[in-house]
Amino acid sequence: MTTATASDGGTLAVEIWRGKDAGRFETYTVPQRANQTVLDVVTWIQRHAEPALAYRFACRVGVCGSCAMTVNGKPRWTCRTHVSKVAGEGALRIEPLRNLPRLKDLAVDMTPFFEKWQRAQGRFTPTRTRKDPLTTVSPQSAGRKAADAGIECINCAVCYSACDVVGWDDGYLGPAALNRAWTLVNDERDGDRAGVLKSASSGGGCHSCHTHGSCVEHCPVGINPTAGIAGLKRWSIVELLGGKLP
Amino acid sequence: MTPVVLYLAQRLTALILAPLVIAHLVLILIAVEGGLTAAEILARTRGSVGWALFYGLFVAAAAVHAPIGLRNVIHEHTRWTGRSLDWSMLALAVLLAGLGARAVLAVVVTP
Numbered sequence: 256m257t258t259a260t261a262s263d264g265g266t267l268a269v270e271i272w273r274g275k276d277a278g279r280f281e282t283y284t285v286p287q288r289a290n291q292t293v294l295d296v297v298t299w300i301q302r303h304a305e306p307a308l309a310y311r312f313a314c315r316v317g318v319c320g321s322c323a324m325t326v327n328g329k330p331r332w333t334c335r336t337h338v339s340k341v342a343g344e345g346a347l348r349i350e351p352l353r354n355l356p357r358l359k360d361l362a363v364d365m366t367p368f369f370e371k372w373q374r375a376q377g378r379f380t381p382t383r384t385r386k387d388p389l390t391t392v393s394p395q396s397a398g399r400k401a402a403d404a405g406i407e408c409i410n411c412a413v414c415y416s417a418c419d420v421v422g423w424d425d426g427y428l429g430p431a432a433l434n435r436a437w438t439l440v441n442d443e444r445d446g447d448r449a450g451v452l453k454s455a456s457s458g459g460g461c462h463s464c465h466t467h468g469s470c471v472e473h474c475p476v477g478i479n480p481t482a483g484i485a486g487l488k489r490w491s492i493v494e495l496l497g498g499k500l501p
Numbered sequence: 502m503t504p505v506v507l508y509l510a511q512r513l514t515a516l517i518l519a520p521l522v523i524a525h526l527v528l529i530l531i532a533v534e535g536g537l538t539a540a541e542i543l544a545r546t547r548g549s550v551g552w553a554l555f556y557g558l559f560v561a562a563a564a565v566h567a568p569i570g571l572r573n574v575i576h577e578h579t580r581w582t583g584r585s586l587d588w589s590m591l592a593l594a595v596l597l598a599g600l601g602a603r604a605v606l607a608v609v610v611t612p
Contacts, residue, residue, distance in 0.1 A: 456505050491508075495509065
């Protein structure tokens with residue numbers, strides 16, 4: 256909770272989802288402060304008004320990716336979202352992330368999100384041991400540049416929550432998992448790039464993306480998963496025509 | 502068929518269909534504005550290899566393109582999925598190709 260002095264001594268009307276799928280919004284009056292984040296507001300409510308409120312956070316500085324929630328209808332990382340930028344008329348409506356099973360109040364079950372990460376083979380396959388020298392990778396190579404563009408994902412699931420295709424199709428891997436796959440197929444150190452591409456091109460993979468761009472719009476760290484998914488589509492066609500992909 | 506094959510087939514047929522649809526629409530405007538009768542239109546299309554190829558390609562591309570897109574729409578917005586959907590869309594492709602071929606033959610073959 257911020258210790259900054261009150262900016263104007265006013266208050267915020269904050270609606271928060273309570274319960275699981277069946278539940279209701281409850282309204283809390285929270286003191287407004289300067290430089291207050293949405294996570295500050297939720298934490299104030301938990302500490303001063305509703306001790307049983309369930310929500311998730313860890314680092315509070317935009318690194319761990321655990322505090323994402325739906326704020327006034329849009330998925331956001333709450334620890335880096337200033338109330339002054341989203342509250343409008345001094346009102347906040349905070350809900351759990353869309354497209355993930357609700358656990359309680361603002362906490363969702365992230366299991367499907369990470370399971371799809373694995374289905375997309377979003378994990379590095381090493382080719383060396385710790386006794387081997389480090390691989391030299393040119394930061395200027397096209398592959399490394401493409402990988403670098405998507406590598407800073409913090410797994411917050413904001414893109415997954417923002418994606419309409421995820422909402423329509425339970426089997427769709429989603430932007431984050433496919434973005435991770437894109438970084439791996441461009442990583443010359445990975446030992447199974449063909450396997451990653453095959454996984455990312457299977458049912459519910461990159462070809463299911465409609466290029467709506469909601470993931471790009473909402474990604475808090477400025478990644479463009481849509482571009483990576485388009486890259487996977489292009490690459491899959493090249494591999495198909497080359498006889499390397501069924 | 503794998504998703505990448507269906508994706509490629511739909512994009513390639515879209516590339517084919519785009520200019521053909523425009524040409525078809527322009528053709529309709531010219532025919533209507535020019536006051537051509539059905540008999541005058543048939544006189545131009547019957548026995549024409551060019552029109553047979555034009556509309557034959559049109560029908561083939563549409564018969565591939567439409568069922569793939571419809572399959573995606575059904576999969577995303579209903580609970581229908583799996584083999585029964587795939588076979589149904591294949592049947593739709595055959596139906597579109599059959600009806601389209603019948604229409605093309607009717608306007609290009611001289612009775």
